[in-house]
Amino acid sequence: MRNATIFFLRRLFVCLSVLAPCLLTAQVKEPVKYIGPDSCAATSCHGNVKPIADSRILQNEYSTWILQDKHSRAYQALTGDVGERMARILKLGANAEEAPKCLACHALYATPEQRGRAFEISEGVSCENCHGPASAWLGPHTTRSWLHEKSVALGMTDTRSVIHRTEKCLECHLGTKNKFVDHEMIAAGHPDLYFELDSFSAVMPRHWKVPRESEPGKPAEDPAWVGVREWSTGQAVQLRAAMERLTWRAKGERIDKKDAWPEYSELSCFACHHALGPAKDSWRQEHGYVGRRPGDPAWNASSYAVFRLLAKQIDSANGQELDRQVLLVSDEMSKLNPDRNVVAAAACAAAPLAQRIAERLAVMQYDQAVVLRILQRIPDDAENIALADERAAEQAAMALDSLYIAYSRATKHANAAEVRAAINGLFQQLENPSAYNADQFASALRRIRSLL
Numbered sequence: 001m002r003n004a005t006i007f008f009l010r011r012l013f014v015c016l017s018v019l020a021p022c023l024l025t026a027q028v029k030e031p032v033k034y035i036g037p038d039s040c041a042a043t044s045c046h047g048n049v050k051p052i053a054d055s056r057i058l059q060n061e062y063s064t065w066i067l068q069d070k071h072s073r074a075y076q077a078l079t080g081d082v083g084e085r086m087a088r089i090l091k092l093g094a095n096a097e098e099a100p101k102c103l104a105c106h107a108l109y110a111t112p113e114q115r116g117r118a119f120e121i122s123e124g125v126s127c128e129n130c131h132g133p134a135s136a137w138l139g140p141h142t143t144r145s146w147l148h149e150k151s152v153a154l155g156m157t158d159t160r161s162v163i164h165r166t167e168k169c170l171e172c173h174l175g176t177k178n179k180f181v182d183h184e185m186i187a188a189g190h191p192d193l194y195f196e197l198d199s200f201s202a203v204m205p206r207h208w209k210v211p212r213e214s215e216p217g218k219p220a221e222d223p224a225w226v227g228v229r230e231w232s233t234g235q236a237v238q239l240r241a242a243m244e245r246l247t248w249r250a251k252g253e254r255i256d257k258k259d260a261w262p263e264y265s266e267l268s269c270f271a272c273h274h275a276l277g278p279a280k281d282s283w284r285q286e287h288g289y290v291g292r293r294p295g296d297p298a299w300n301a302s303s304y305a306v307f308r309l310l311a312k313q314i315d316s317a318n319g320q321e322l323d324r325q326v327l328l329v330s331d332e333m334s335k336l337n338p339d340r341n342v343v344a345a346a347a348c349a350a351a352p353l354a355q356r357i358a359e360r361l362a363v364m365q366y367d368q369a370v371v372l373r374i375l376q377r378i379p380d381d382a383e384n385i386a387l388a389d390e391r392a393a394e395q396a397a398m399a400l401d402s403l404y405i406a407y408s409r410a411t412k413h414a415n416a417a418e419v420r421a422a423i424n425g426l427f428q429q430l431e432n433p434s435a436y437n438a439d440q441f442a443s444a445l446r447r448i449r450s451l452l
């Protein structure tokens, strides 16, 4: 573990030595390189202990990352007992911290040519994982009146766009053809991947100002609804990414060509992993298995069960067509031997529809009424969400949490504490997912509806 002394010594070293040469190398035409987080850590840059008043940026981003953000410890996750056991079970032939399969998401895994001098693989998921290789913009971006767009042209990732930002997170939190977490890895000990932009940004925690200062020529963002925009746009992008993932899985396009089909991690985990009890007590049997043969594991509908309510509310034309395509995906994936072509075709058609809705949600105006309507629609659909899947229920809980935080901050409600407690109750029901009970979850959702 890093300690405070190392942290301060490093910053001192950085102040003296790293910035000056970087200002020079930026002039030279060279391939862009990753130069490591220490290059950002000077106190005059991003390494303050506390946020700086009256600054456009907080300037303590490095301190937040190294002290509070799990990303700075992502490499260490590989060296722990679970990581090493996974390496054995998966026969990686190396320790997890040496395996490209793991480093791809747990570090800044760049080719030797892309690595700058100060680069250390053990620094985990660091600034440049999310902000892009810095060698070309590090120097110039510190000059006055430098524009963000110029940095983007020099290789900085455009994280200001909520759409691009979510895509960035999902590269690791959902996976791509080149780096992925499949059921084989989950069975070996990897946590299942799930995501929701607003909640995950809060947990990270955010090291940026919310809302950002308005840019010249653009209207200032209403601080009340930043989280709502992140939730809603994030949901749309997540569905798009999930549809793309299903498409390449169905087509067998994974980098190592070892795709299993159906890939279990695309299915409802607790269709297989729930506890058994007496038949008379089974809510699954009580509800039947609508739309599938009894006993076939269903598709994991978590990327859609909640989002569909929003999609229909704000874009009924695209929302309806999206519904049609995702239903095809869901029906086919909920068969024992899903037809790869049918799944790929429908998922591939659904992805651009989700993208269109994302683009709309990213620029839409949010207000109290819009947010209240979504808050009500979710519990209005309690039964469908609860029966869809435990992971769908989890998305509903995160959505209500995010939305209610924004809603109750904008105006005070007499029963806010009661609603809060009821939402927390949802999370409690999900603590032991193998014991999930759809009827209990649905009734807790309905109670929240009565409070709104």
Ligand code: HEC
Pocket (backbone or CB within 6 Å): 077, 078, 080, 082, 083, 084, 086, 087, 090, 096, 099, 101, 102, 103, 104, 105, 106, 171, 172, 173, 174, 175, 176, 179, 180, 181, 185, 190, 191, 192, 193, 194
């Ligand atoms: C597609 C990206 C991806 C790949 C590839 C990947 N991981 Fe992860 N890993 C994650 C993410 C994201 C998390 C955090 C999940 C969460 O908490 O939501 C994580 C969490 C973990 C954890 C739990 C860490 C903790 O703090 O509890 C371990 C252990 C782990 N990974 C080991 C591995 C090993 C070993 C490999 C290689 C076999 C690997 N990972 C490959 C993305 C990945």
Ligand code: HEC
Pocket (backbone or CB within 6 Å): 037, 040, 046, 056, 057, 058, 061, 062, 063, 065, 066, 071, 125, 126, 127, 128, 129, 130, 131, 159, 160, 161, 165, 207, 208, 209, 212
């Ligand atoms: C896991 C991804 C991630 C990591 C790691 C990360 N950032 Fe960020 N950072 C973001 C996101 C997302 C934003 C918000 C983007 C926005 O609103 O423009 C952001 C915003 C910022 C901002 C404010 C930008 C602005 O124009 O308002 C600064 C400065 C920054 N990060 C610096 C750093 C530094 C320095 C590090 C490493 C010590 C770092 N970040 C690590 C994702 C990350």
Ligand code: HEC
Pocket (backbone or CB within 6 Å): 070, 071, 073, 074, 075, 076, 077, 104, 105, 106, 107, 125, 129, 130, 165, 168, 169, 170, 171, 172, 173, 197, 199, 200, 201, 203, 204
């Ligand atoms: C390069 C891959 C990568 C990217 C990009 C990335 N993450 Fe992560 N993230 C990880 C890994 C790996 C972990 C697990 C770290 C650990 O637990 O040791 C993680 C953990 C987290 C956690 C902690 C989860 C927990 O269980 O406590 C949050 C929150 C998170 N990431 C949010 C984000 C957000 C928000 C973004 C986009 C702005 C993002 N991440 C981008 C790889 C990534």
Ligand code: HEC
Pocket (backbone or CB within 6 Å): 183, 186, 187, 188, 189, 192, 264, 265, 266, 267, 268, 269, 270, 271, 272, 273, 297
């Ligand atoms: C089609 C059925 C099926 C689905 C769907 C499925 N699994 Fe599994 N899972 C299995 C089987 C079979 C095993 C091996 C169990 C054994 O050997 O005891 C397993 C093993 C596991 C293990 C290791 C078990 C242990 O005791 O440590 C974990 C963890 C796990 N799965 C998690 C998940 C998660 C999370 C999902 C959803 C993303 C999921 N599974 C989806 C069938 C399934």
